[in-house]
Amino acid sequence: MKKGLIITLPKWDNVTEYLSHFSWQILSAAEENNIPYKKLEETEASKKSFEKTINKLNYSFIVFNGHGSPNSIKGHKDEVIIEAGNNGYLINDRIVYARACEAGAVLGRIFKENTSRGCFIGYEFPFVFWADKTWDSVPLKDETAKKFLEPSNMVAISLLKGHTAEEAHQNGIMHMKKNFKKEILRGTKDSFQIAEALWNNFTGQVLFGNSQAVI
Amino acid sequence: MRDNYEYDEKSEVAEKMKELVLARIDAQTTSNLRLFIGSHKGMTKEEIMAHVRRGDEIGKNIIRMHINFMKAVVSGEVTDVVKSI
Numbered sequence: 001m002k003k004g005l006i007i008t009l010p011k012w013d014n015v016t017e018y019l020s021h022f023s024w025q026i027l028s029a030a031e032e033n034n035i036p037y038k039k040l041e042e043t044e045a046s047k048k049s050f051e052k053t054i055n056k057l058n059y060s061f062i063v064f065n066g067h068g069s070p071n072s073i074k075g076h077k078d079e080v081i082i083e084a085g086n087n088g089y090l091i092n093d094r095i096v097y098a099r100a101c102e103a104g105a106v107l108g109r110i111f112k113e114n115t116s117r118g119c120f121i122g123y124e125f126p127f128v129f130w131a132d133k134t135w136d137s138v139p140l141k142d143e144t145a146k147k148f149l150e151p152s153n154m155v156a157i158s159l160l161k162g163h164t165a166e167e168a169h170q171n172g173i174m175h176m177k178k179n180f181k182k183e184i185l186r187g188t189k190d191s192f193q194i195a196e197a198l199w200n201n202f203t204g205q206v207l208f209g210n211s212q213a214v215i
Numbered sequence: 216m217r218d219n220y221e222y223d224e225k226s227e228v229a230e231k232m233k234e235l236v237l238a239r240i241d242a243q244t245t246s247n248l249r250l251f252i253g254s255h256k257g258m259t260k261e262e263i264m265a266h267v268r269r270g271d272e273i274g275k276n277i278i279r280m281h282i283n284f285m286k287a288v289v290s291g292e293v294t295d296v297v298k299s300i
Contacts, residue, residue, distance in 0.1 A: 013256055014249075014251065014256055014257045015251050015254070015255075015256070015257070018251070067253070067254040078254065101252075101253050101254070125276070125279075125280075126252050126253045126276055128250065128251060128252045128280070129250075129251050130248050130249070130250055130251070131248070131249050131251060131257065132247050132248060132249075133247055133248070133249050133257075134247055144248065174300070177296055177299070177300050178300055180296065180297075180300075181296070181297050181300045184293070184297055185297075189242075189243060189244075189245055190243055190244060190245045190248055191243075192239070192243050193239075193240070193243045193244055193248070195284075196280060196281065196284040197250070197280070199280075199283070199284050199287065199293075200280045200283070200284070203283070203287075
C-alpha cells in the first residue's frame with residue numbers, strides 16, 4: 001500500500017456541492033504535506049472509477065463525500081460506490097473518513113479493533129448541517145455551513161499532517177465543540193438550532209478499527 | 216386494560232414531544248436557513264415542520280436530534296462541553 005489520498009467529490013445536488021466545495025482545505029493539506037492525491041470528481045465518483053483507481057494506485061487514505069446509508073456510501077447521482085458485503089473489502093486495512101450519513105453504523109464495523117491495520121471514521125447518525133440559502137451558488141461564502149464543514153475537514157487534515165486516527169478523530173470533535181460553544185454564547189434566534197446540529201454530529205462521530213493507524 | 220392505558224400514555228408523551236420540537240423549530244429557525252439531513256435536498260422551516268408532523272424517517276431523525284440535545288442540556292453534558300473548551 002502506498003501513502004496517498006483518494007477523495008470522492010460528487011456534485012449533483014446541494015448537499016454534494018457543499019461537501020465537495022468545502023473539501024478544498026483537505027486537498028490543500030495534502031499538497032502542503034506532499035501527499036499524492038487523486039480526485040474522483042462528479043461522474044468519476046462512481047463505483048467503476050473508484051475500483052479502478054484504488055486497484056491501480058493502492059493509496060492508504062480514502063475520503064468519501066456523499067450520501068450514505070448504514071451499509072453503503074454513494075457517489076455521483078447516488079450511485080453506490082462502496083458497500084458492506086459487496087466491495088467493502090477494498091477499504092480493509094486502509095484509513096477511511098466518510099462524510100456521509102450513517103455509514104458508520106454497518107460499513108464502519110468492517111474494521112475490527114484488533115484485527116485490522118486500517119480504521120474508519122464516520123457518523124452513526126445522519127451527518128447534518130444548516131446552510132444559508134443566500135449562498136446556494138457560492139457555498140464557500142456560506143458562514144453557516146462553514147461552522148459544520150470546516151471542523152469536519154479537520155479529521156482528514158489531521159491525518160494528512162501525520163496524526164494518528166484517534167488524534168484526528170478527537171481533533172475533529174474538538175473543532176466542532178469550539179463552534180458549538182461559540183453558537184451557545186452567540187445567543188441569536190437560530191443559535192440553538194445550529195448548536196443542536198453540531199451536537200448531533202460530534203456525538204455521532206465514530207472511530208472503528210486501529211485507532212493508532214497513520215497514513 | 217392496563218396495556219391500553221400504557222399505550223395511550225406513551226402515544227400522548229410522543230405527541231407532546233412532537234409539539235415541543237415543533238415549537239422549538241418554529242421559534243428558533245430563521246427564514247434564510249435550510250437544513251440538510253440525509254439525502255434530502257435541503258429543507259426550509261416549513262418543510263422541516265411538515266416532516267416532523269408526518270413522523271416520517273426525516274421527521275423521526277429531527278425529533279431524535281432535538282430530544283438528545285434536550286437530554287444533554289438537562290443532564291449537564293452541554294454545560295460540561297462549554298466549560299471544557
